[in-house]
Amino acid sequence: MSGIKHSMTNGEETPPRYRLKKTVALVGMMGAGKTAVGRAVSAKLGAPFLDSDAEIEAAANLSVPEIFTRDGEPFFRKRETEVIARLLAEERCILSTGGGAFLAEVNRDNIAAYGVALWLDADLDLLWNRVRYKDSRPLLRTADPKATLAALYRDRVPLYRLADLSVRCDPRLSIDAMANRVIDKLLTRPDVLERLDA
Ligand SMILES: Nc1ncnc2c1ncn2[C@@H]1O[C@H](COP(=O)(O)OP(=O)(O)OP(=O)(O)O)[C@@H](O)[C@H]1O
Numbered sequence: 001m002s003g004i005k006h007s008m009t010n011g012e013e014t015p016p017r018y019r020l021k022k023t024v025a026l027v028g029m030m031g032a033g034k035t036a037v038g039r040a041v042s043a044k045l046g047a048p049f050l051d052s053d054a055e056i057e058a059a060a061n062l063s064v065p066e067i068f069t070r071d072g073e074p075f076f077r078k079r080e081t082e083v084i085a086r087l088l089a090e091e092r093c094i095l096s097t098g099g100g101a102f103l104a105e106v107n108r109d110n111i112a113a114y115g116v117a118l119w120l121d122a123d124l125d126l127l128w129n130r131v132r133y134k135d136s137r138p139l140l141r142t143a144d145p146k147a148t149l150a151a152l153y154r155d156r157v158p159l160y161r162l163a164d165l166s167v168r169c170d171p172r173l174s175i176d177a178m179a180n181r182v183i184d185k186l187l188t189r190p191d192v193l194e195r196l197d198a
Pocket residue numbers: 028029030031032033034035036037053096097098099100130137173174175176178
């Protein structure tokens with residue numbers, strides 16, 4: 001349990017205020033919670049939230065699966081690199097990346113140039129439980145999506161380990177509680193996040 005009060009629980013407490021000094025890119029497997037937890041972290045910090053998948057979708061006016069089907073994965077990866085570079089340069093933020101983004105060295109280098117990468121490290125079982133009922137991940141449209149997810153996991157974990165920071169995803173923790181865990185981790189890096197009312 002975090003020893004730090006992160007949110008207002010009664011009328012007497014004031015919400016904590018933070019200074020985000022660098023962009024935090026959330027990386028990790030599909031279903032780890034980069035989007036959901038990233039949004040909650042940004043709300044708690046009062047920092048902008050950006051999501052590379054959502055930006056690519058908005059620019060194309062198509063969903064991620066539609067882009068994969070129409071233009072193919074290499075096209076998507078090019079857009080992903082462009083979008084991440086643009087978002088990093090635009091403003092200091094919490095940036096949720098797509099699950100494959102951190103695999104490309106160019107994206108890792110760009111993230112390092114502007115901020116830090118935080119890996120949301122989730123077990124395969126948890127990931128499968130999160131993604132199994134949704135058809136929004138084109139890479140899992142295979143005859144055996146569970147085996148595909150396991151293969152992606154095996155291949156990708158060594159690269160996610162290159163992230164500056166990592167937080168384990170506990171299946172018992174809500175999105176809000178995970179966001180607190182992420183903030184606790186960021187506070188271990190005063191060059192990234194500072195608490196102003198400590
Ligand atoms: N701590 C949590 N507790 C309960 N549900 C969660 C938690 N974290 C994420 N979820 C849910 O799991 C699903 C996957 O989360 P999310 O879309 O944030 O993953 P992601 O890492 O952004 O995946 P992708 O790489 O495909 O974008 C969502 O339905 C989300 O609401």
